[in-house]
Amino acid sequence: MSALAPEDAELLGRLRGGEEEAFATLVDRYQTALIRVATKYVRDPVAAADVAQETWIGFIDSLDRFEGRCSLQTWLFRILFNKAQSRVQRDRRIVPFSTLVSDETSASFSAVDPTRFTTGGDAAADGHWLSAPPSWKTDPSEILEQKDAVELVERAIGELPEAQGTVMILRDVEGWSSEEVCNALEITPTNQRVLLHRARTRVRRALSERYGDGT
Amino acid sequence: MTETQDEMSCKELVELVTDYVEGALSASDRDRFESHVSECPPCEEYLEQMKLTLRLTGELAEDAIDPMARDRLLAAFRDWKTG
Ligand SMILES: [Zn+2]
Numbered sequence: 001m002s003a004l005a006p007e008d009a010e011l012l013g014r015l016r017g018g019e020e021e022a023f024a025t026l027v028d029r030y031q032t033a034l035i036r037v038a039t040k041y042v043r044d045p046v047a048a049a050d051v052a053q054e055t056w057i058g059f060i061d062s063l064d065r066f067e068g069r070c071s072l073q074t075w076l077f078r079i080l081f082n083k084a085q086s087r088v089q090r091d092r093r094i095v096p097f098s099t100l101v102s103d104e105t106s107a108s109f110s111a112v113d114p115t116r117f118t119t120g121g122d123a124a125a126d127g128h129w130l131s132a133p134p135s136w137k138t139d140p141s142e143i144l145e146q147k148d149a150v151e152l153v154e155r156a157i158g159e160l161p162e163a164q165g166t167v168m169i170l171r172d173v174e175g176w177s178s179e180e181v182c183n184a185l186e187i188t189p190t191n192q193r194v195l196l197h198r199a200r201t202r203v204r205r206a207l208s209e210r211y212g213d214g215t
Numbered sequence: 216m217t218e219t220q221d222e223m224s225c226k227e228l229v230e231l232v233t234d235y236v237e238g239a240l241s242a243s244d245r246d247r248f249e250s251h252v253s254e255c256p257p258c259e260e261y262l263e264q265m266k267l268t269l270r271l272t273g274e275l276a277e278d279a280i281d282p283m284a285r286d287r288l289l290a291a292f293r294d295w296k297t298g
Contacts (some may be wrong), residue, residue: 023288032278049284053287127225128226135260144270144274145236153274172269200232201229207271208264
C-alpha cells in the first residue's frame with residue numbers, strides 16, 4: 001500500500017511515463033536546495049554540484065522501484081544524504097547524521113552570553129538584561145534591502161555545524177514544514193526545534209555583530 | 216499539574232524564542248512569554264531581530280539554477296526514458 005499524497009502520485013505517474021516537463025519542474029523546485037544542503041557536507045561548491053547531479057541520477061534510476069513509502073521530496077533528500085555521505089567517506093570524514101544530531105543538540109548552548117544577564121541570588125531579579133542589546137544601527141527595512149546583509153546570512157549559515165545548517169536551510173531558506181524536515185532527516189520534532197533554535201540564534205548573532213554590539 | 220505563574224526572565228525568554236515562533240509553547244508559557252515581551256523593550260527588540268533574521272534568510276531562496284547543469288539533467292532523464 002502506498003501512502004503517497006495525490007500530488008506525488010500524479011507526479012510519479014508522469015515521471016514514470018517519461019514526461020520531461022514533470023522532471024524539469026522537480027529540478028527547478030529542488031536543485032538549489034540540494035546544492036545548498038550538499039555544501040554543508042562536502043564544503044566545496046564544485047563537489048556540492050556534483051553531489052546534486054549524482055542525486056538526480058540516483059533519483060531517476062530509482063523511479064521504477066520507488067515504493068511510495070515516503071514523499072518524493074523525502075526520497076530525493078535521502079538519496080542526497082547517501083550521495084553526500086559516500087562523497088565524504090571518500091574524503092575520510094565519516095560522521096553519520098545521527099551522530100551530528102546528538103553532538104549538536106547535547107553541546108551546551110546559550111542564546112546570549114550569560115554574563116549579559118543579572119545574577120545576584122535574588123531569584124525574582126535574576127536573569128534580566130544587565131544592559132539591553134542595542135537596536136540595530138540600520139533600519140530593518142534598509143537591512144532587508146541590502147545585498148551584503150543577505151550575503152552575511154549566507155556566510156553565517158555556511159559556518160553553522162552541519163545538522164543545524166541543514167535544518168535551517170530546509171526550514172528557513174526553502175520553506176519546508178517542520179514535519180517535512182523531520183521526515184527527510186529522520187529526526188524527532190524536539191531535536192528539529194533544538195537544532196533550528198541554535199542555528200537561528202547563531203545567524204542572528206552574526207547580524208548583531210554587524211548591526212549591533214554582537215549580543 | 217500546577218501551572219507556574221512565575222514571571223519569565225529575559226535569560227529564559229531568549230532560549231524560548233524559537234519555540235514561541237514555532238507555536239510549540241504550552242498555552243501558559245505562551246502567555247508568560249507574551250506578557251514579558253509586552254513589558255520588556257529589550258526582549259521585544261530581540262524578538263524583532265530574530266524575525267528580521269528569518270526574513271533575510273528567506274531571501275536566499277532566489278538563487279538561479281545553473282542552466283548547463285539543468286540541461287544535463289534533462290538529457291539524463293531523456294536517456295533513461297529511451298534507454
Ligand atoms: Zn526581557
